[in-house]
Amino acid sequence: MENQVVIVGAGIIGLATALHLQKFGYQVTVVDKNGIGAGASFGNAGHFATEQVFPLADPELLLKVPQMLCDPLGPFRIKFNYFYKAIPWFVRFMREMLPEKRIKNSTSIAVLNSQAIKEMQILLEYCNRPELIQQNGSFLVFESTPVKEVERKYQAYKSTGIPVTFLTSKDLHELEPSLSPDIQFALYFTDTAHTPDPKLICEALAAKVIENGGEIRQLDVTEINFQHEQVLLNGNASFKAKRVTLKAEKAVIAAGAWSKSLLEDLGYKVPLEAERGYHLMLNHHSQLKRPVTSYERKCIITPMTEGTRIAGMVEFGGMELEATKGISNRFLVHGKALLPELKSISSSDEQEEWMGFRPSLPDSLPVFGSTKHENVFVNFGHQHLGLTWSAITGKLVAQKMSDQKVDFDLTPYNINRF
Incomplete structure (x- = not known):
């Protein structure tokens, strides 16, 4: 023994x-x-x-929660019949x-x-x-956020010692030309990595x-x-x-x-708490070289060996309730807005929707x-x-x-x- x-x-x-x-x-x-x-x-x-050096418990989040909960394409949900069970966790979270x-x-x-x-x-x-880890960096992109707010985020990351570069739309599209022209700014985290699978x-x-x-x-x-x-x-x-x-x-x-x-x-x-996360796996190989996260849409697109994965959903509903239907529509809407090459993909195309539990x-x-x-x-x-x-x-x-x-x-x- x-x-x-x-x-x-x-x-x-x-x-x-x-x-x-x-x-x-x-x-x-x-x-x-x-x-x-x-x-x-x-x-x-x-x-x-x-x-990601900042804890999820952010006071700025409190002002955004009502809007996210009311938005059918938003990144945050609480199952109605799980709300009361989640209250003790949220009380600790706010502390x-x-x-x-x-x-x-x-x-x-x-x-x-x-x-x-x-x-x-x-x-x-x-x-x-x-080869299962590729250190090509990643982007946090901004479509409608005022430049002063983007600069504030940039300085916040920089002050913690994170290697980060502020990019204009032109700078970004030289690195990732397939991204939407509607993206105005980006933060380029040069030392992050991703896996193709x-x-x-x-x-x-x-x-x-x-x-x-x-x-x-x-x-x-x-x-x-x-x-x-x-x-x-x-x-x-x-x-x-x-x-x-x-x-x-x-x-x-x-x-x-x-x-x-x-x-x-x-x-x-x-x-x-079992924080429920979702992804949509598309049978489509994009031109992206690295992960791209949207600041406004709160989702991430990652190029993978088997296609393109779109993720980024937080749902509180425990481990017993069924997965919420229709999440793939949210991912497709945001994915197409960020990556125009996805616009030809319909909901009937070959794709895989998944739900799992993050231990948070x-x-x-x-x-x-x-x-x-x-x-x-x-x-x-x-x-x-x-x-x-x-x-x-x-x-x-x-x-x-x-x-x-x-x-x-x-x-x-x-x-x-x-």
């Missing part, structure tokens, strides 16, 4: 953690009820968003808007961002798949875990117990329709939005590191930055578990902060 660890969650967070633990000599078993990269790790926008909290949270976000792309590059080199990253990490002697199993873990300094993980192997118990020296909970219920059994009340916490920080149970560790709650932070948080958790020197102070991300 020595150096045996079970990781609950075969998304990109759990797989990155598994690989780092193997480097420290652990025997790793990764379990997931849906398989490799089946959730948000599959459906994200593919953007390594290291420019994080206090200036001192925003500064503290922004600093902690920036610390992770500073090493995020480098660590993913190292991990993909290790997996012999370096998030699912392939998960598969590459999983293949390396197996190559290193690890195991990946489909198992729905429903209960965690302890016995003689061992962790017992009980779950259902649906394909065999039987109850299974796994024993290990240590366990890591990296199950994304499903982590909350597992940790409740261990006495933790984590304010984790009110302070925009993930939870990772140790817990009050010395043989249980956590790595979840990465909200919109799961792809971005997967390699760096996986490394930090592995360092902590192995009693190695940890690269950063983990206090801001500790589960006991709530």
Whole structure:
């Protein structure tokens, strides 16, 4: 049983953690009820968003929420029959808007961002798949926003040390000529990156875990117990329709939005909300070279191997209610406005609409590191930055578990902060 660890969650967070633990000599078993990269790790926008240093809890957001909720093409929705359940989370979210909290949270976000792309590059080199991350930068584009507001945003990013360039319409279209002429300004984040296929990253990490002697199993873990300094993980192997118990020296909970219920059994009340995100995958290869995010439309277009992905939706509706119908229409409207080459695409063309769950916490920080149970560790709650932070948080958790020197102070991300 020595150096045996079970990781609950075969998304990109759990797989990155598994690989780092193997480097420290652990025997790793990764379990997931849906398989490799089946959730948000599959459906994200593919953007390594290291420019996003500002917490989502922004006082300016309060004035915009009513308009976004009333706009049928807007980026924010709350399911009517879920509103009251979400109130406690929103109360905590608004508390994080206090200036001192925003500064503290922004600093902690920036610390992770500073090493995020480098660590993913190292991990993909290790997996012999370096082409799965492309560091071509990204754009934040503005159509109708006054230039003074664009300049204010530019200075805000620049003041935090983010490599950013202010572009006029002419400058932008020299770099991305296929974008709409209606775009007046852009911020060019030169050091960000994207992947042509998030699912392939998960598969590459999983293949390396197996190559290193690890195991990946489909198992729905429903209960965690302890016995003689061992962790017992009980779950259902649906394909065999039987109850299974796994024993290990240590366990890591990296199950994304499903982590909350597992940790409740261990006495933790984590304010984790399953923020529902959507994407539209078009069977169309655009001329874009890098991700483009619209400031006004709050959506992102990413060129991918299988076509063009349009994402950018926040919906609060829990994990049980059905997906909202018609989201693809919103994405098509905004996509066509930003990228005229999409205008020939109709709603009947070959496309794929997807919904998944972002594990989001009110302070925009993930939870990772140790817990009050010395043989249980956590790595979840990465909200919109799961792809971005997967390699760096996986490394930090592995360092902590192995009693190695940890690269950063983990206090801001500790589960006991709530």
